[in-house]
Structures are given as C-alpha cells and as structure tokens.
Amino acid sequence: MTIDDGRLRQNLADRLAAGGFLRTLPWRKAVEAVPRQEFLRGGFFEPVEGSVPTAWRPVMPDAPGWLERCHEDESLVTQVAGSVVPGDVRGEIMLPPTSSSTMPGLVVRMFEDLQVEDGQKVLEIGTGTGYSTALLSHRLGADLVTSVEVDTDVAMRAGVALGACGFFPDVVIGDGLAGHSDGAPYDRLIAACGVLRVPPVWLEQIRPGGTVLVTVCGWLYASELARLTVAEDHTATGRFLGGQISFMLARPQLPPPLGMLPDLDDGDERPARIAPSALDDWTARFVVQLACPRAQRITLDRAGHTEHVLLDVAAGAWAALREEGGRWLVRQGGPARLWDAVEEHLGRWRAEGAPGLERFEITVTPDEQAITWPTAR
Incomplete structure (x- = not known):
C-alpha cells in the first residue's frame, strides 16, 4: 500500500497546532508543503533501548515505518562522532551525536517566536539536514534566507535535499559563530545550536530593531531560549522564553576534555x-x-x-x-x-523567590554578556 506523505505532513501540522507550537497560517502552510523525509534520505540513528552510555543503530529508508518516523515530532540523529552517518554503520555504534534533524515542534515554535514578517532577511546558524532552512525558504522565499553550516559534508547533503525540494537559499560553509557578513544586514537571526555567549559579531550583522533568537547554554547543560532586540549601538537586550529548550553546543564552544583529575584529597x-x-x-x-x-x-x-x-x-x-x-x-x-x-x-x-527563567533578562555588549533575575521588592 502506498503511503500518502501529504497526509502525513498534514497530520504532523495538526499535532503541532494542537500542541501550541504551530500558531499562524504561513508556518502551517510551510509544514504541510515541505517533505521532511527528503532531508533524511541518508537515514537516521535511533537509540538502543537500555544502553549506557547510549548506543545508536541506523534506520535506513528501506526500513519498515521509516517514512512514518520522519513525520513524528521527534529529533532524529543524523551524524555521530563528527563524521559517521547511518549508511556507514552495520549494527550499533556508541559515540556521541554531532548533528540531527531537530524535532519539528521545536523548529516551528522557534520560528513563531522569531516573529518574522514578509520581506525580511533571515540568517540561520546551523543548517543541519536543511529541513528548517526549507521551512524558512517556503515562508519567506529562498532569496531572503542565508544558512551557515560548519560541517562541509552536512552542508552539501542539505544543499542537495533543498534543491530536490525546489529551494535554493544561500547555504554557506563556515563558522556560524562568525555569522555571514557578506549578506548583512539581516532582520532576524536564528540559531539551531547552543552558545555559551552570544557572539557580538552577530549583533553587528542585524539591523537596529532586529531580533536574535538563540539558546544560551553552559557546560552543566541547563539552557534556555533567549529573544534579544538589537540596538543602534550593536548591543542587545532580551528575555528568556521558557520551555527548557536544549540544543547541541556550537562545536567551538564544547567543553575541554577533563584530562587528569586533580588530587581530590587535597584542598x-x-x-x-x-x-x-x-x-x-x-x-x-x-x-x-x-x-x-x-x-x-x-x-x-x-x-x-x-x-x-x-x-x-x-x-x-x-x-x-x-x-x-x-x-x-x-x-x-x-x-x-x-x-x-x-x-x-x-x-x-x-x-528572591526562585524566579523562573522566563523572568530572567539578558544583555549582550561587545565586551560582556550579563544575565540577571528580578529582585524582590
């Protein structure tokens, strides 16, 4: 029996709307139009139940239920150890994930929070599989979308999938933490990776009044989505939006190896x-x-x-x-x-009453990043 992937996309949009992630018609049209499976033709990894640390096994397009899995609201790992893709593995592999297709609910929630308008230019940090880039391209037109991906192979696979869907945005291979000055200024910047500190160079590439949407993280792996408004002087202020959102950290900001531990009997x-x-x-x-x-x-x-x-x-x-x-x-x-x-x-x-993260404020200047919470009055 032939499965109607259009119906799968519509069902996905229905679930995302019911969950409160998908709130406006333009983004719903994008979800219903963009076939997520085209960005997962190389397969994905699924975790092996009960494995500690987590082992991964490949799920390829010929596997039963692959197409349906592509339309679930779940993140799907597409690369481990910085270079290994599902087609490279027979059996299981126990290495850390380094690239994935983010769960659609989180993607569209972030796009809704980005508050993009028709005719605005968007810089996306982290192309990944290209699915989110395709949604942006459908919503705005590919000529208004620039996406930066640090991994050459990931970027090339994304470009092929985008082209197969009829989208030809500017996909740039480079360090996303540096943005892409050649296409500046942008109206919006959205990052599909976590950062320890919002790079000041991003703020230089956004028009005054523009928006940066990024997950701020740390090496204890508690993170939160921040929406910042850029000022004339290339500083930015904003608040956290809640939801305990987590992304892989930008590769240059990953923690260092622990190495040899200090003498813990000292001190x-x-x-x-x-x-x-x-x-x-x-x-x-x-x-x-x-x-x-x-x-x-x-x-x-x-x-x-x-x-x-x-x-x-x-x-x-x-x-x-x-x-x-x-x-x-x-x-x-x-x-x-x-x-x-x-x-x-x-x-x-x-x-101060243990305020929630949605009450915290963040300020970024060329010299520092400050995160504060409200004080009791």
Missing part, C-alpha cells in the same frame, strides 16, 4: 550548606552556570563514597562533595572556591 574541607542534589533542578543548574560558567560536573565512586565533583579545567579549580554521617561535606582546591560561588548564587536566587 580545604567544610560542611556544605547546599547539597549537590540542588543541581538536579534545571533552573537551579542554570543559576549555577552563572556562578561557574566553565565548570563541568562528574560523579565518582571513591574510597567507599560517591563524590559529586565540579571541575573548571582551565582555571584548575574544583569542588568535591560527599555525604558523611547524614551531612554533606565539600572539599575545594585551586585558585577559586567553586562551591562557595554556587552557594552564594543559589542563596541569592532562592532569597
């Missing part, structure tokens, strides 16, 4: 005022990232204890927490006291 020890379980909360972890923007978190079983460790590799600072006798102890070493900073930030945030 100063004291009772901890806050337990490491506080970091299990998404918003609290985002606040902690403001205190320790370069810290990574690991768990170790050592000397009969489970230790929770924060480590700033570049600074050589660390904090290790363990439970003993019903209380938590923290031991810290290096040039900074990481857990002191954690307790100070979390203490202030809680004292």
Whole structure:
C-alpha cells in the first residue's frame, strides 16, 4: 500500500497546532508543503533501548515505518562522532551525536517566536539536514534566507535535499559563530545550536530593531531560549522564553576534555550548606552556570563514597562533595572556591523567590554578556 506523505505532513501540522507550537497560517502552510523525509534520505540513528552510555543503530529508508518516523515530532540523529552517518554503520555504534534533524515542534515554535514578517532577511546558524532552512525558504522565499553550516559534508547533503525540494537559499560553509557578513544586514537571526555567549559579531550583522533568537547554554547543560532586540549601538537586550529548550553546543564552544583529575584529597574541607542534589533542578543548574560558567560536573565512586565533583579545567579549580554521617561535606582546591560561588548564587536566587527563567533578562555588549533575575521588592 502506498503511503500518502501529504497526509502525513498534514497530520504532523495538526499535532503541532494542537500542541501550541504551530500558531499562524504561513508556518502551517510551510509544514504541510515541505517533505521532511527528503532531508533524511541518508537515514537516521535511533537509540538502543537500555544502553549506557547510549548506543545508536541506523534506520535506513528501506526500513519498515521509516517514512512514518520522519513525520513524528521527534529529533532524529543524523551524524555521530563528527563524521559517521547511518549508511556507514552495520549494527550499533556508541559515540556521541554531532548533528540531527531537530524535532519539528521545536523548529516551528522557534520560528513563531522569531516573529518574522514578509520581506525580511533571515540568517540561520546551523543548517543541519536543511529541513528548517526549507521551512524558512517556503515562508519567506529562498532569496531572503542565508544558512551557515560548519560541517562541509552536512552542508552539501542539505544543499542537495533543498534543491530536490525546489529551494535554493544561500547555504554557506563556515563558522556560524562568525555569522555571514557578506549578506548583512539581516532582520532576524536564528540559531539551531547552543552558545555559551552570544557572539557580538552577530549583533553587528542585524539591523537596529532586529531580533536574535538563540539558546544560551553552559557546560552543566541547563539552557534556555533567549529573544534579544538589537540596538543602534550593536548591543542587545532580551528575555528568556521558557520551555527548557536544549540544543547541541556550537562545536567551538564544547567543553575541554577533563584530562587528569586533580588530587581530590587535597584542598580545604567544610560542611556544605547546599547539597549537590540542588543541581538536579534545571533552573537551579542554570543559576549555577552563572556562578561557574566553565565548570563541568562528574560523579565518582571513591574510597567507599560517591563524590559529586565540579571541575573548571582551565582555571584548575574544583569542588568535591560527599555525604558523611547524614551531612554533606565539600572539599575545594585551586585558585577559586567553586562551591562557595554556587552557594552564594543559589542563596541569592532562592532569597528572591526562585524566579523562573522566563523572568530572567539578558544583555549582550561587545565586551560582556550579563544575565540577571528580578529582585524582590
């Protein structure tokens, strides 16, 4: 029996509208018109249930249910380890994902939040499979869309799929963190990757009054979608939009290898005022990232204890927490006291009523990025 992919697209649009992601007619028309499967002709990876760490197995176009899976509202991994695609693998592979087709609900939610209007030029950071680029091209016209992709092979596959669908936007191979000055100025910039810091060069390429939509993240992997308005002086201010949105970090901003751990028996020890379980909360972890923007978190079983460790590799600072006798102890070493900073930030945030991330504000200038939360009155 032949499956009607048009009906699949319509059903997908119905589900996205019912979920509140798809809110306006132009974007609904784009979802109903763009065949997502054309951007997944090389297959995708699915996680192997129960595998730790996660193993991936390929799902190719000849697999039963492949077409239907292409029209589910789920992210589909299309590359692991920076170069391995589904067609390269027989069996399973246990390597980290490096490229994917983002879940359509998140794509269209972000496009709706971008608040783009007819005739506006858009710069997209992170082409990926090209599906989102095709939606943009359908909505605005391909001549108003520029998309930057750092991975040459990914960009080339996306270009082929876009052409097969009749879209010919400007797909640029390069570092998305540098934007694309040749096409500037743009009215809107949207990023399909997470960043530690919004690059000031992006703001230079957006018209005053224009919008930047990007996920701000950290190495503790709590992130949030920010919408910023660019001013005449190339600074920008905005707020977070809520929803605990997560993207892969831009490759140049990935955390460094942990390398050889410091001597965790060294350092100063004291009772901890806050337990490491506080970091299990998404918003609290985002606040902690403001205190320790370069810290990574690991768990170790050592000397009969489970230790929770924060480590700033570049600074050589660390904090290790363990439970003993019903209380938590923290031991810290290096040039900074990481857990002191954690307790100070979390203490202030809680004292202000623990506001949600949608109440936080972000300001970006050429020199710094500041994220603040409202104070109690």
